[in-house]
Amino acid sequence: MASLVEAEQLDARDPLASRRELFVGSDDPHVTAYLDGNSLGRPLRASAARLASFASDAWGSRLIRGWDEEWFDLPLTLGDRIGTVTLGAAAGQVAVGDSTTVLLYKLIRAAVDARPGRTEIVVDTDNFPTDRYLVEGIAAERGLELRWIESDTRGGVSPAELEAVVGTKTALVLLSHVAYRSGFLADVPALTAIAHDSGALVLWDVCHSVASVPIELDDWGVDIAVGCTYKYLNGGPGSPAFVYVRRELQDQLSQPIQGWMGHAAPFDMGPGYSPAPGMRRFLSGTPSIVGMQALRDMVDLIAEVGMAAIRAKSETLTRFAVEAVDDWPASWAVELATPREAERRGSHVTIEHPAFKQITAELWRRGVIPDFRAPHGMRLGLSPLSTSHVELWNGLEAVREQLVRL
Amino acid sequence: MASLVEAEQLDARDPLASRRELFVGSDDPHVTAYLDGNSLGRPLRASAARLASFASDAWGSRLIRGWDEEWFDLPLTLGDRIGTVTLGAAAGQVAVGDSTTVLLYKLIRAAVDARPGRTEIVVDTDNFPTDRYLVEGIAAERGLELRWIESDTRGGVSPAELEAVVGTKTALVLLSHVAYRSGFLADVPALTAIAHDSGALVLWDVCHSVASVPIELDDWGVDIAVGCTYKYLNGGPGSPAFVYVRRELQDQLSQPIQGWMGHAAPFDMGPGYSPAPGMRRFLSGTPSIVGMQALRDMVDLIAEVGMAAIRAKSETLTRFAVEAVDDWPASWAVELATPREAERRGSHVTIEHPAFKQITAELWRRGVIPDFRAPHGMRLGLSPLSTSHVELWNGLEAVREQLVRL
Numbered sequence A, B: 001m002a003s004l005v006e007a008e009q010l011d012a013r014d015p016l017a018s019r020r021e022l023f024v025g026s027d028d029p030h031v032t033a034y035l036d037g038n039s040l041g042r043p044l045r046a047s048a049a050r051l052a053s054f055a056s057d058a059w060g061s062r063l064i065r066g067w068d069e070e071w072f073d074l075p076l077t078l079g080d081r082i083g084t085v086t087l088g089a090a091a092g093q094v095a096v097g098d099s100t101t102v103l104l105y106k107l108i109r110a111a112v113d114a115r116p117g118r119t120e121i122v123v124d125t126d127n128f129p130t131d132r133y134l135v136e137g138i139a140a141e142r143g144l145e146l147r148w149i150e151s152d153t154r155g156g157v158s159p160a161e162l163e164a165v166v167g168t169k170t171a172l173v174l175l176s177h178v179a180y181r182s183g184f185l186a187d188v189p190a191l192t193a194i195a196h197d198s199g200a201l202v203l204w205d206v207c208h209s210v211a212s213v214p215i216e217l218d219d220w221g222v223d224i225a226v227g228c229t230y231k232y233l234n235g236g237p238g239s240p241a242f243v244y245v246r247r248e249l250q251d252q253l254s255q256p257i258q259g260w261m262g263h264a265a266p267f268d269m270g271p272g273y274s275p276a277p278g279m280r281r282f283l284s285g286t287p288s289i290v291g292m293q294a295l296r297d298m299v300d301l302i303a304e305v306g307m308a309a310i311r312a313k314s315e316t317l318t319r320f321a322v323e324a325v326d327d328w329p330a331s332w333a334v335e336l337a338t339p340r341e342a343e344r345r346g347s348h349v350t351i352e353h354p355a356f357k358q359i360t361a362e363l364w365r366r367g368v369i370p371d372f373r374a375p376h377g378m379r380l381g382l383s384p385l386s387t388s389h390v391e392l393w394n395g396l397e398a399v400r401e402q403l404v405r406l
Helices: A004-013 A016-023 A045-062 A065-068 A071-087 A098-113 A129-142 A159-165 A188-197 A278-282 A288-307 A307-326 A356-365 A391-406 B006-012 B015-022 B043-064 B063-068 B069-088 B100-113 B129-142 B159-165 B188-197 B278-281 B289-305 B305-325 B358-363 B389-404
Strands: A094-096 A120-124 A145-149 A170-176 A203-204 A226-228 A242-245 A348-352 A371-373 A377-381 B093-097 B120-124 B144-148 B171-175 B201-205 B226-227 B241-245 B346-354 B372-373 B377-381
Touching: A004 A307, A004 A391, A016 A288, A045 A065, A045 A188, A045 A288, A045 B043, A065 A071, A071 A242, A071 A278, A071 A288, A094 A278, A094 A288, A094 B129, A098 A129, A098 A170, A098 A226, A098 A371, A120 A129, A120 A159, A129 A145, A129 A170, A145 B241, A159 A170, A159 A188, A170 A188, A242 A278, A242 B120, A278 B069, A288 A307, A288 B241, A288 B289, A307 A348, A348 B377, A356 A371, A356 A377, A377 A391, A377 B063, B006 B305, B015 B289, B043 B063, B043 B289, B063 B069, B069 B093, B069 B241, B069 B278, B069 B289, B093 B278, B100 B129, B100 B171, B100 B201, B100 B226, B100 B241, B100 B278, B120 B159, B120 B201, B129 B144, B129 B171, B144 B159, B159 B171, B159 B188, B159 B305, B171 B188, B241 B278, B289 B305, B305 B346, B305 B389, B358 B372, B358 B389, B377 B389
Parallel strands: A120 A145, A120 A170, A170 A203, A203 A226, B120 B144, B120 B171, B171 B201, B201 B226
Antiparallel strands: A094 A242, A226 A242, A348 A377, A371 A377, B093 B241, B226 B241, B346 B377, B372 B377
């Protein structure tokens, strides 16, 4: 049986346990359990300090000179840092900027244009909404067709399912590495190879995996990836997303939002758009420098502890959550909507029950904060560096208490 | 003759003079004159404090609940506030989010699609680079033609010039309210009426005017406007842009980047994109909440002092700059590249000389900070609330000293 004692023992053995105190609010008596770091990571204390000094020092004293001194290159230097530390990406293949949605739009457009004559985009029905809405619009504007994989909402896309739909018409395969709902961890190398065998490009949405699951984009032969920095990279609400484009592919891709920051010579301000070589061409407007500040600290922390340790802790946390839920009476009919094997899931666990919408609202008022995904899912997001096993236990106990009252 | 004494007298009579101390760095001994607030406004001290507390309080303690409590609506509530205080826009017509470039892309696409059968976009050759690069790309992807107005780089687009190119083929007219190079202040009501007479929509780029020049979008009958918040709205490097869409037009426009934040029911996460009614449909991905913090303080300050007082100070500053430059020996051949009449320009003054590239670099090292625009332009940006006449005088003296040495 999962228990508080077991949670305490797991924390005592956790080599990352002491890192939790680095986060703002880890000692907040009003938040018993924060189980939504997969939607919005907690701020590091270092980031709170960095944001304060950013305004008074970098912005306030360097003023416009900051662009020459650091900010103009920050989308690429910070991109390289994210790439090296979390994506298995050699330098020169990652840029930070725009929202996930906008970066996905630009890269999906670029990818389908790079496969002229191919008329289909493959996507799954349980991909994140923004991914689905985007390809709908792009298919309509580019005269393409969508091939939907009807994916299991408690699992994800298997190699066999992808095999069944890709072919000579496929321009692009768009999939998520970790499913936002089920937490299913896709087999990126296998699925990428299948897409490539058909001659298609593949774009991985790594929003729900990056910085919680080890990623090796270079080794896996991925073409393009887009990911989010406000979840496990703790960049703050609405912090900018990043895009990875395999080096050999970069100069073959043209994205449609031709802005000055993607120009080969932005400060000439001359006539005619000419895309910069390399990753800069995927930028458009002025990047959100303020929004890039907080995540720098998280990347530093991840570099220090390493992705292997983070993944190990993530597995311990999700395993403990599943074990605790398994102990609840079968008569409650709470169902696990996440793969049962730790190696087949990311860092969140989803459980389902018809009362979870109302229970989540009540829990939030009590400082126990999972999130709710329609129609019946409660997601327990277990951000490895900021979540303890005791915190998770306390959160699960609060859920259990609500279920008891039904 | 312009003089330090005159500058001191102007400051003594300036009803806004005391506001300058509200800005970080106004007492910085290393920055003699900051004359680039039109590229990047100084931070308010209140914003430095707000950014610090944002991480520890709102983000760190409300965590994901912040989205329900405030952030989900912030693009619209802050948009309304910008609209009321600086744009002459009634509530429900302004949204904040994305970069200027991305918002321009979305709205240009939406606008040309709303005028089917019309095949031309009118734009001027001295519009800001991003505007020009964008329409190039959009024209190519939508099979449209660009009609270029060859605008005077020391002036801007006149009603007669626009009359000459608009017609039954014109889908959209894209112009800047204040020209980024010359500072020319366009006659928005007259130009808008000309565009409308031809049946075209008009999109005003107000990046270089908003919060320094009074704007009355509702009264002027403007269809769409996009503007920047890191110049005279002091939002910090890369803070998000805003978009205004006239109420009656909103539900006729569909923008192409269909993301979850623009969906009618974003948290249903259901199949199929259905745009939200009103301004929310112009959002795409998760908006930069961190990036919206600083500009809130500036909007509050502008509301307190009023746009009329800001414009009055702006005119005094630009008039003093022109007067001082006029006093320089004619043999130096420094040329004014901005309209001579204060009512025909915004809040920056551009002067030209072949040595200004090297002089600007030297001035930056000395803490005198104008900016340089190729090929020979030095822009003196005079942000009304954070710039004093003495500061401007000191900056001009530093320029003069460099010119003397040539």
